[in-house]
Amino acid sequence: MSFAMSDIAEGSKRGWTVRINGQEQQVAHIEISSSQYGALEYGRRPEGYDAWVFREKSGGGAVTLPYAKSPNGEIYVGLLLETRANMGPVPVLGAMGGFVNQGESHAQAQARRAEEESGLDTGKAQELPGVAGNCNRAFFVADANAGEGIHAYCLEIEFDCLQEDSGALRLKEAALIGHKKASDLYFLPWREAVRGESRLDRTVGHRPASGRPPVAWLQGGTQGSAGTSTRNTPADLFFLK
Numbered sequence: 158m159s160f161a162m163s164d165i166a167e168g169s170k171r172g173w174t175v176r177i178n179g180q181e182q183q184v185a186h187i188e189i190s191s192s193q194y195g196a197l198e199y200g201r202r203p204e205g206y207d208a209w210v211f212r213e214k215s216g217g218g219a220v221t222l223p224y225a226k227s228p229n230g231e232i233y234v235g236l237l238l239e240t241r242a243n244m245g246p247v248p249v250l251g252a253m254g255g256f257v258n259q260g261e262s263h264a265q266a267q268a269r270r271a272e273e274e275s276g277l278d279t280g281k282a283q284e285l286p287g288v289a290g291n292c293n294r295a296f297f298v299a300d301a302n303a304g305e306g307i308h309a310y311c312l313e314i315e316f317d318c319l320q321e322d323s324g325a326l327r328l329k330e331a332a333l334i335g336h337k338k339a340s341d342l343y344f345l346p347w348r349e350a351v352r353g354e355s356r357l358d359r360t361v362g363h364r365p366a367s368g369r370p371p372v373a374w375l376q377g378g379t380q381g382s383a384g385t386s387t388r389n390t391p392a393d394l395f396f397l398k
Contacts, residue, residue: 160298162186162200162210171207175199194256212298213256216305217289219267220254221279225316225326225344233319233326233344237274250343250350253277254307263308271312275342282310319344 164185165171175182186200195214202208223235236250253274257266264284271279289306291299299306319326326344 160203160210160300162198162202165201165207169201169207173199173207173209193258208296210296210298213305215257215259215261216303217263217299217307218254218256219263219270219308219310220252221267221271221277221282221310221312222252222285223271223277223279223312223314223342223344224347225314225319227316232347233316234347234350235314235342235344236350238341238343250345252309263304264310267308267310277312277342279310279312282312285309285311 167183167185175184175187184199186198188196188198190196191214193214195212197209197211199209200207202210225233225235227233235253237253238248238250240246240248253271254267255270255274257263258269261269264282267282268279271277271282287309289299289301289304289308291297291301291306314328318329320329321327323343328342
């Protein structure tokens with residue numbers, strides 16, 4: 158049975174307030190949709206309470222984790238340093254990725270987004286096994302059994318292509334050909350990448366967004382009262398292998 162929102166009965170207790178043009182409205186069911194991204198709905202959940210949910214149009218998104226193995230076996234994960242208005246004024250580290258466009262596969266989406274965001278050719282990236290992720294399972298609709306959600310991919314880069322810079326490893330200049338934003342790509346020991354802690358704190362003002370690890374949204378759940386999924390996700394398996 159597919160997930161569906163329904164109308165809120167008149168007089169029902171509500172946990173959310175809807176304002177349109179600044180005025181509070183009592184609505185039974187409202188939808189805001191985008192032909193590119195999907196639909197945001199507010200209404201009655203199957204469990205019987207009011208809430209909003211977001212359903213992605215093409216079944217989720219894809220992320221790419223470039224990585225390199227040092228001679229002593231340490232895994233370094235490549236994350237992008239970027240500034241987004243909705244994540245505060247300080248740059249944050251995060252995995253490359255984005256929505257799946259209509260007509261795309263998850264593999265095609267990861268290759269497109271990696272090229273757009275870093276210039277990396279990730280055509281040979283491998284999909285990580287495990288359950289597709291859900292960046293916020295309290296509000297995002299994604300049926301993992303149907304292949305929906307965030308699919309994670311990894312791409313190994315030769316360790317010799319990296320060099321020490323600003324408390325992290327960066328791609329050497331010789332490896333930057335065609336990399337439009339490679340200067341924003343930092344390779345960190347995987348434990349630092351997961352915790353969102355590194356020497357970058359002192360050099361480029363990095364901080365994890367809202368106290369969460371840069372790749373925590375791959376781990377299939379929200380933190381706090383909503384709990385976190387105990388099933389292995391692609392990111393879990395990547396860092397455990």
